[in-house]
Amino acid sequence: MEKYDVAVIGSGPGGFSAAMRAIDFGKKVCLIEAGHLGGAGIMNGALTSKAMWELSKDYSMAARVDRGYRSSGLSVSYKEVLSSVKQAAKQARLQMLSQIETFSEPKNEAGGTVVLKYGHARFVDKHTLSITHNEEEELIQATNIVIATGSRPRSLPGVEIDHKNIITSDDIMKLKDFPEKMLIIGSGIIGCEFATIFSNYGQTEVHLLDRQKRVIPFEDDDISKAISNSLENNGVIIHHTASLGTIRKKKDYLEVVLDFEDGHCDVLEVDIALISIGRQPNSDDLGLENVGIKPTERGELDITRHCALDDFKNCHIFAVGDVSVEGLKLYNAAELQGRHVIEALYSDEKMPLDYSNMATLMFFRPLVASVGLNEKMCQERGIAYRVATYSNELVNRSIAMRSKGGFVKILVSDDGNDRILGMRAIGPQASSFITSIAYLINQYSSLKDANQGIYPHPSITEGIQECLRVFENKSVLKPEAFPHLISYRTWKPSK
Numbered sequence: 001m002e003k004y005d006v007a008v009i010g011s012g013p014g015g016f017s018a019a020m021r022a023i024d025f026g027k028k029v030c031l032i033e034a035g036h037l038g039g040a041g042i043m044n045g046a047l048t049s050k051a052m053w054e055l056s057k058d059y060s061m062a063a064r065v066d067r068g069y070r071s072s073g074l075s076v077s078y079k080e081v082l083s084s085v086k087q088a089a090k091q092a093r094l095q096m097l098s099q100i101e102t103f104s105e106p107k108n109e110a111g112g113t114v115v116l117k118y119g120h121a122r123f124v125d126k127h128t129l130s131i132t133h134n135e136e137e138e139l140i141q142a143t144n145i146v147i148a149t150g151s152r153p154r155s156l157p158g159v160e161i162d163h164k165n166i167i168t169s170d171d172i173m174k175l176k177d178f179p180e181k182m183l184i185i186g187s188g189i190i191g192c193e194f195a196t197i198f199s200n201y202g203q204t205e206v207h208l209l210d211r212q213k214r215v216i217p218f219e220d221d222d223i224s225k226a227i228s229n230s231l232e233n234n235g236v237i238i239h240h241t242a243s244l245g246t247i248r249k250k251k252d253y254l255e256v257v258l259d260f261e262d263g264h265c266d267v268l269e270v271d272i273a274l275i276s277i278g279r280q281p282n283s284d285d286l287g288l289e290n291v292g293i294k295p296t297e298r299g300e301l302d303i304t305r306h307c308a309l310d311d312f313k314n315c316h317i318f319a320v321g322d323v324s325v326e327g328l329k330l331y332n333a334a335e336l337q338g339r340h341v342i343e344a345l346y347s348d349e350k351m352p353l354d355y356s357n358m359a360t361l362m363f364f365r366p367l368v369a370s371v372g373l374n375e376k377m378c379q380e381r382g383i384a385y386r387v388a389t390y391s392n393e394l395v396n397r398s399i400a401m402r403s404k405g406g407f408v409k410i411l412v413s414d415d416g417n418d419r420i421l422g423m424r425a426i427g428p429q430a431s432s433f434i435t436s437i438a439y440l441i442n443q444y445s446s447l448k449d450a451n452q453g454i455y456p457h458p459s460i461t462e463g464i465q466e467c468l469r470v471f472e473n474k475s476v477l478k479p480e481a482f483p484h485l486i487s488y489r490t491w492k493p494s495k
């Protein structure tokens with residue numbers, strides 16, 4: 001039986017980063033993958049959806065008629081879009097394979113190596129895994145085992161996903177053409193991202209089912225409202241306070257009944273129904289019963305701040321990424337955890353993981369970036385705060401881009417320390433500047449520290465600068481002159 005220092009189950013961002021950091025510590029690593037190399041980090045997930053988003057954004061830009069140009073004969077082929085998206089996935093996968101090949105033999109003094117085995121891994125005992133591939137079984141042993149098996153789309157009780165007309169995000173790349181009419185069930189990040197992508201192409205009538213009054217319900221109302229408005233401006237028809245009644249399969253279409261909170265129903269005919277109501281951890285069929293590990297009711301693996309499934313000192317089995325209960329279900333969270341578990345095992349790194357400055361991007365039109373606390377979180381935790389918003393409409397770069405809408409919103413603590421607590425930014429380039437605020441949060445910086453920055457002109461980041469100045473009543477443009485574009489308020493918990 002082959003023996004390894006570390007076996008990693010799953011090659012998504014969590015598993016791959018763990019395997020690569022283990023090489024740095026001179027370890028002999030076995031990386032096991034049952035499906036696509038790179039997991040949802042690449043295929044049917046972060047990379048492929050972002051490639052689709054980028055292409056759809058370019059197309060929608062070319063289709064504009066309000067910028068002094070008008071393209072003629074513009075057309076788009078879903079097949080060719082997919083071909084480009086597949087190329088993107090292939091490029092990233094080949095890079096991973098190149099590195100795996102490079103380290104199949106020791107390359108430096110530390111001497112770490114990695115072998116990739118395709119197959120489904122299950123625990124036989126605490127140090128032994130069986131790997132099944134094409135009905136052949138192999139056993140391997142490892143001192144430490146990292147479970148990085150990720151997640152899959154959650155199904156909707158009573159609705160059979162046929163992967164043709166009733167689909168999940170895993171099936172988007174199997175579609176043959178742009179649907180004429182599409183219903184997206186679930187208005188979380190995946191639902192709103194695909195609503196943005198398909199509406200950007202303008203080939204599909206997109207309906208979005210939202211159980212509540214606002215999409216992206218975990219964000220503050222002003223953010224959710226801005227996202228709702230921008231989706232609607234892009235042509236998406238949002239059915240707020242609706243739940244799915246029935247889906248009936250007809251010969252050429254789906255007949256869908258939507259039940260609304262006020263008691264009325266709407267019947268729609270669509271070609272495709274996309275179910276995007278969250279994701280389910282891949283913790284079943286891992287033989288966890290053989291090693292005494294019981295997932296939570298939701299199927300997640302309950303880990304410590306060092307990603308251990310038991311007391312760290314006595315633990316040989318760890319879990320990272322979407323399968324775990326900790327952190328946000330994001331690419332960067334999985335990668336952070338994968339790196340951390342190996343550093344905690346083989347170095348002096350003993351600080352528990354801190355997710356407070358983890359930034360997120362949501363790929364709508366325009367982009368939404370977030371880091372740290374929002375008003376809802378502060379209110380739930382009873383944290384007194386001051387909050388300011390500053391519209392991009394007052395920022396010269398945004399004016400030059402002829403870009404409409406978008407704003408930054410910053411929260412600072414109202415406890416005399418003026419600590420930066422969080423930021424939300426809606427607008428172009430939000431992805432590139434969110435990390436500057438993430439850094440300030442990580443450094444426990446105050447408003448005074450943050451105001452030391454000198455921002456380049458003309459840049460969208462000048463909106464952050466002005467927003468920070470609003471707290472100290474030092475902004476160049478004043479809330480009194482632009483009450484609908486600049487706001488400031490405070491909140492304290494009631495005693």
Ligand SMILES: Cc1cc2nc3c(=O)[nH]c(=O)nc-3n(C[C@H](O)[C@H](O)[C@H](O)COP(=O)(O)OP(=O)(O)OC[C@H]3O[C@@H](n4cnc5c(N)ncnc54)[C@H](O)[C@@H]3O)c2cc1C
Binds near residue numbers: 032033036148321331
């Ligand atoms: C449509 C979509 C868009 C997304 N966009 C973003 C984004 O823009 N930004 C962002 O930060 N996040 C995004 N995410 C989330 C991100 O992709 C995940 O959080 C991340 O991939 C989780 O990484 P992971 O390593 O935990 O698991 P995964 O990436 O899911 O990888 C797990 C791997 O384990 C393998 N596996 C499972 N069971 C076994 C087994 N028993 N044996 C062997 N192998 C096994 C699977 O085949 C899979 O390849 C998106 C997700 C989706 C679905």
Ligand SMILES: NC(=O)c1ccc[n+]([C@@H]2O[C@H](COP(=O)([O-])OP(=O)(O)OC[C@H]3O[C@@H](n4cnc5c(N)ncnc54)[C@H](O)[C@@H]3O)[C@@H](O)[C@H]2O)c1
Binds near residue numbers: 188217276277278329
């Ligand atoms: N840009 C990004 O960072 C990015 C992009 C895509 C996905 N992701 C990750 O993928 C994960 C999964 O995304 P998701 O959008 O599937 O989940 P989600 O948890 O973000 O949203 C699910 C939505 O479905 C709704 N819902 C739940 N049950 C429903 C039902 N029976 N009927 C109608 N609606 C229902 C919920 O109210 C919620 O709005 C997210 O947690 C996110 O972290 C991240």
